[in-house]
Amino acid sequence: YIDLISHQFVKRQWNHLSLGPSCIRLNQSAIRPRKQQEVLIKKEHKNIDQKVVHHLTSQPNNIPLKSRILKTYSDDLLNYFNHSYFSPLTYKNEIQALEQARTALSIRRKLKKSNLILRVTDKGHNFYIGSAIEFDKKVQKFFQDTNAFVILEENPFNEILDKVIHLLNRLYGKKLILRWQYNKMMPDRTKSELAHLYFNPKTHKDGIPVRPIENTMR
Template sequence: MNVITRYLIREHHIPLTATIIREFSQHLETSLHQQYMIPLSYLNIYRTRKEFKLMNSIQHRLQQGNYILRETDKSGIFHIGNLVDYEKKAEAYRQKTGAYIELDSNPLWSVFDKVILLLNDLRSKEYILSWQLNKMMLKRETVQLAYLYFIPKTS
């Protein structure tokens, strides 16, 4: 609440003694208490424990049976397959196409640094505007390399 109050004072010039801040504070406290402090019902606790046990059981069976669980391409449906079959299909596809090679190291960060340097270079030479640079700038937390999947596509 202190952070929100300081923000309201600084950005919106609302005085600290305003009644709206006191009312908002009370409403926020009540809402947070109702959302997070009220004990769960027995039914919700039972359902949560049951789903947790089910999830652990599925994970254990996947590991035990050497299976792999993947989300299908675009539809979001899950596919369970044998890990050995998955690896065989991947290797056969790489051999057949010759398009993929296995990398010894992860080139993500060198590619990331090169892209940042090139974007900054474009901006310094005024080929792009600052808002375009901001829109194209990569975020280190979300960037990832593409990788190969052998997941059935659903129709």
């Protein structure tokens, strides 16, 4: 759903938006600066390598941690990533990737300049683009009509996380959980976040009300 009368997009932008939320831009990583590619390779390699090593060194495989096969696998995986990321694109693919990147950037600038929001529609799995001010009014109306949620004045993240860590330490100290269970349940402060609320527009209903979506804590 897009208000094309009030907020006109050029044909190139419209064609890109019409691909929908499931569209994935082509060769996004290939047109990034070299340093960004290297950081991404390092992150992906570490993530996969750690999972494979953990699986192979655990029961029933029990492969020694210093086994040559693990080192060989890690090196081969890194070589694969380097080859995949740094292999040059064909001229056609590079032009297409750059064009899509420029179009996506122009859409983001248009949204920011015109104070618009872009959301995935409820059930329809299409894009909704509308006034950020009007959308906020719909959200406030939802709060007033339902009284289902309370806006927190303070961030309880650190308090909750400290309680979880303290509880896990107590359980492990009393030998009520095993070491692997302790490690598995221990939250990572840098990756955890509180549950938060966002809204998707119901474009299939009159007045386009909003549906609350609660993103749970991780």
